[in-house]
Amino acid sequence: MVQLSTGDMLRAARTSGTGMGKIVADVMDRGELVTDEVVIGLLREQLETTQGTGFIFDGFPRTLAQADSLADLLLEQGQQLDVVIEMQVDDDTLVQRVVNRAKEAEAAGKPVRADDNEASMRIRLMEYYRKTAPLIGYYYAKGRLASINGLGEIEDVQRAIVDVLDEWMAKMIRIFAFAI
């Protein structure tokens, strides 16, 4: 599967030096969400030009409007969303993780993300509660939601994700067998 990260797409767009890139950069650095129009436009472009047997959407959708657009985009391509994975992590741990990520990048002489600091992270969390959290109910109601514990080591979280995908695959095989 091909991983499509809207965060990565936006970080590439902001280096373009265009007026749009500058606006996007300011919004991202503050920790706010970029407008649906910009994000959906970038995603559409990638989806239409990327070949793959499947996609992992990373950091997208983050609003109800984006979720509706994604459903339409996939439908246009004769595809659909299989499963949405919610990784549950408490706020203090998230803040600590971005602070650590900034420290590690600095120590390794790598660029530090301008939004990897406590102040921006608090705004990112607020944006999450206001605009993204409603998606949990949205996908739950559609029977697509799987929630996992995002605390612990990378290997533990990875295993939990693989378990969700295995379970989904087994369910699809049962449905397919039933259909034939």
Ligand code: AMP
């Ligand atoms: P991320 O790399 O997913 O942590 O995203 C970094 C920043 O990019 C976010 O704080 C937003 O400013 C912006 N961003 C990424 N994905 C989206 C999205 N789906 N909708 C709106 N803004 C986004």
